Amino acid sequence: MNHVAERAGVSLKTVSRYVNGETNIAPELGERIAAAIAELGYRRNLAAASIRPGQASRLIGLIISDLANPYYSALAAAAEQEVMAQGYVLVVSSSTDDIARYDHLVSRLVEQRVDGLIIVPPRGGHDRIDSDSLLSPAVFLDRPPLSGGADCVLADNRGGARSAIEALLNGGLRQVAFLSDSLEVFTIRERWLGYLETMACHGVDPVSLPNWTGAHSREEAKAGAIRLLQETEVEAFFTANNRATLGALEAMQETGIQRPIIGFDDFESASLIGGGISVVRQPVEEMGRAAAQMLLAKMTRETSQQQQVVLPTELVLRGSEAR
CATH class of the missing domain: 1.10.260.40 (lambda repressor-like DNA-binding domains)
Structure with a gap:
């Protein structure tokens, strides 16, 4: 200068x-x-300028679960579009659902003097995250901290699961298997509760049903689905995320045993595979935008009230629920 x-x-x-x-x-x-x-x-030099009183870095940090998962990529893209329109740059990192890695990322982003944080908490770590201790304004996305009292944007996971199970049960099916990631994940647990509630409402005892949880990858979901197909009387699948859906589809292809299926989360090829895979579609872009807008308002002190926004899901039936 x-x-x-x-x-x-x-x-x-x-x-x-x-x-x-x-x-x-x-x-x-x-x-x-x-x-x-x-x-x-x-x-x-924005890094130097940001240490001066009243100055900002014009950086916003986003911590998601998995960069390789198209669901989180779509969330990040929507959030990025919103913050860039306001002159900010989004820095995206992945915790891989590891608590130690998450802690490290939060520390580094705060050290980089980001002006705010959008956070998808790691599984199993929801109850130890205190938004007041993050030092930067924060909004939680997709999963809330269990301690509560935080701004967050969520999808109606439980309601979405209920709509999917209703569609399968209305087709005369009863042995509907729940195939998913760990129940430690807030979204999976909410979908599991929606599944249990709907089964109970239809007089089906969930204890006797074939289920497989803890499948974090597509390969693990495939292995679980093969076991269910070969060793149980499973009549249909409710797959609680996109990787579980792909794993179940690969298992049915490999074993030659076809079952009706509805998955949670839409994906690009869902309308093409086997004539179309029925899904519960989350408003992913709207969630990313809403989280960014909420954080920007918090950063500029336009609002001081804590907010929890729950956006509705949509059941998209393409025929796989009746095959």
Whole structure:
């Protein structure tokens, strides 16, 4: 900035006011400063500027569960579009549902002086996350902290599961298997409760039903589905996330045993596989945007009230529930 001031023939304070976006600068001086900046290739050091009182880094951190999962990629893309429109850059990291890794990421992002955080808590770690201790404004996305008292954006997981099970039971099926990731994950547990509630309402005892939980990857879900197909009287699958759905489809292809299926989470090829896979579709883009908007409002103190937004899901029937 000293070099820019010298080249433009103005004071350092005038250059500082210019790069900080102040408008009460004479047009002639502004043009000289702009020319000097272009000639010297000056770039503002936002990291240095952010340590000054009242200054911001213009960075927002997003911690998701798994970068490789298209669901989380879609959440991140929607959030990024929203924050970039307001002049912020989104820094995305993945906890891989590991608590130690999550703690490390939070510390590093706070050290980088991000202006705010959007967080998908790691499984099994929901109850130890206190939004007041994060040092930066925070909004929780997809999964809330179990301690409560935090701003968060969620989908209606339990209601979505109920709609899927109703559709399968209305087709005369009773031995509907629940295939999923760990019940430690908030979203999976909510879908499990929706499944149990609906089964009970229809007079089906869930204790006797074939189920498989703890399948974190598509390969683990496939192995679980093969066991269910070969060793139980399973009549249909309710798969509680997109990886469980793909695992079940691969298992049916490998064993040659076909069963009706409804999955939770839509995915790109769902309308193409086998004529179409029925799913519970989450409003993923809306969730990402809502979390970003909520955080921006919190950062600018437009609102101080804690909010919990629960967005509705949509049952999309493509025929696989009746095969």
